[in-house]
Amino acid sequence: MKKLNTVLAIVIISAFMLSACGAPPPAATQPPAPTSAPVATSAPAVTAAPAATTAPTAVPATQAPTSAPDLLASVLKRGTLVVSSDPAYPPQSALKANPQRSAGTKCTADQKTTGELEGFDIDVAVAIAKGLGVEVCFVTPDWNLITAGNWAGRWDISVGSMTITPERAKALYFAQPYYTTPAALFINKNNTTYKQPADLSGKKIGSCGGCTYESYLNGSLVIPGENISFVIKNPTIKTYDTDSTALEDLALGDGARLDAVLTAQPTGQEAIKMANLTNNWATLCSLNTWLQPLTAIHRLIRTPSSQKFQILLQGCTKMDPWRNFLPNIMERI
Amino acid sequence: MSVDPHLDMGTALVNLHKRQKFIYNLKVTGVWVALITIVTIGLWFLKIDPSYIFLHYDIILQGAGTTIAVSLASILIATLLALAGSIARLSSNWIAQGISGFYVSLIRGTPLLIQIYFIYLGLPQLGQRISDLGYPDIGKLFILDAIPAGILALSLNYGAYMTEIFRAGLQSISHGQREAAIALGMTPGQVTRKIILPQAIRIIIPDVGNQFIAMQKDSALVSVMGVWEITYLANHYARRDSKYMEMFLIAATAYWILTIISSYFQGILEKRMAQAYER
Secondary structure (H helix, E strand, O other), X not given: OOOOOOOEEOEEEOHHHHHHHHOOOOOOOOOHHHHHXXXXXXXXXXXXXXXXXXXXXXXXXXXXOOOOOOHHHHHHHHOXXXXXXXXXXXXXXXXXXXXXXXXXXXXXXXXXXXXXXXXHHHHHHHHHXXXXXXXXXXXXXXXXXXXXXXXXXXXXXXXXXXXXXHHHHHHOEEOOOOEEOOEEEEEEOOOOOOXXXXXXXXXXXXXXXXXXXXXXXXXXXXXXXXXXXXXXXXXXXXXXXXXXXXXXXXXXXXXOOOOEEEEEHHHHHHHHHHHHXXXXXXXXXXXXXXXXXXXXXXXXXXXXXXXXXXXXXXXXXXOOOHHHHHHHHHHHO | OOOOHHHHHHHHHHHHHHHHHHHHXXXXXXXXXXXXXXXXXHHHHOOOOHHHHHHHHHHHHHHHHHHHHHHHHHHHHXXXXXHHHHHHHHOOOHHHHHHHHHHHHHHHOOOHHHHHHHHHHHHHHHHHHHHHOOOHHHHHOOOOOHHHHHHHHHHHHHHHHHHHXXXXXXXXXXXXXXXXXXXXXXXXXXXXXXXXXXXXXXXXXXXXXXXXXXXHHHHHHHHHHOOOOHHXXXXXXXXXXXXXXXXXXXXXXXXXXXXXXXXXXXXXXXXXXXHHHOO
């Protein structure tokens, strides 16, 4: 998994919806004021969101963008839920081995269907759409374009195993975390000297660039309500476009380019599994999981407990497993 | 023995020349074969799974259509931009001169990838502002989908480089011709259309072909917006199955074949353009 990494998978609701949240919901059942208030206070500095300037003021009536504030209504009317996901992170999301466009789909030509993608994130998106009684369609922009937040209505939501951080919450509207993945350090099989995370101080460690793993390595990771201990001191950080490239480099040999890779445990394990399946990838077989994840990271992926974080999340949804919170998200929209 | 000894000598010379040319071409082909062999041997030593390539090459080829479509659309628009830009660049109108000069400088001075990000992420923000001002229909035009945004970025970018190519082509026609045409009573517009352009095109075409070949590969950058073209598919299947070398090998081959085909058509076009000058 990418830049997200440590791990909570989350449904993000676009900044566009943030604006929608600020607007008076046409649905009479929705009391607008109390629920939209926390969002406004917790995301005052939204810069990437087109709606940013209007949202924090909490004066819904003044902003009357004609751009359909009731997203739920337009999703239902359209009959499709457009979900963005970067399918570069098996097992969370990937292209299908034999992509076949679903028959009789309502998705537009430049959108992808469930017949073309697979993985955990894809299944979550399908479940969400099913709950709404609509068909799910996918767009697959680069990760940066998703985290940038300026979605401009190109897609409705994003499902992509993204870690919630305060920085991202400025541009994106996060739902309740619904699963966690341990972070793990991976070292080359041939190495015998590294026994615990602290042994990697000063070593060459690879990770995805601009992601939470890199933030952990350079000591800047902040997760509200969590006390993170940075046990690896002064590592030489080498960042990659994606975690799997870092793993490739580690597989070249112990210390050849990297001494270790910090990534999501499933990502590393998947790479090792793939390597074992194909003979000519002998070098990757030499990868060894280090199944003692950093305790700090391991802990922070549990459900955030701090009040601050709760408030941050409250904006969009109640705190339940995703099956339960989906209706809530949609209600908010 | 024919009656004319000069004719015999001429025929012998022509035959000699033909034979030499044949041998020369044979040698060049030999070098190609040798180089291809060396590259193949090099690939042999990489860890490549041929069966994987055999099973998956068709998936990559599905992206070829998108690559070709995006490149063709972009080169067409870029050509129009370049034509307008170069004429503006050579005009004596200060507004046209200023606009075209700024355009070329700005676009050539910034990376294509960043231009793509600005068009995809930045334009919608402008559109939002315009919508907020009460013009939602105009605002909506600024929110481009991935493929139109990619075509716009490629067109603008290549249009700037090609403006300079067109300018050079137009300037290569001697000034005397323009003066002569004006002396004959033609308007400046007629001079450009009927005298300068037809000659300049002959010089411009090979460079446009060259730009088109370059563009087919630069179109890979639109994959950041999630367009499923050759590079996107190669990259994502590589990550899916940890088959980097295999996937990139297929993609590289696909691009190479595309450019060989383009070069062929470029050759035909060049020959056609040069007809008037053949003896």
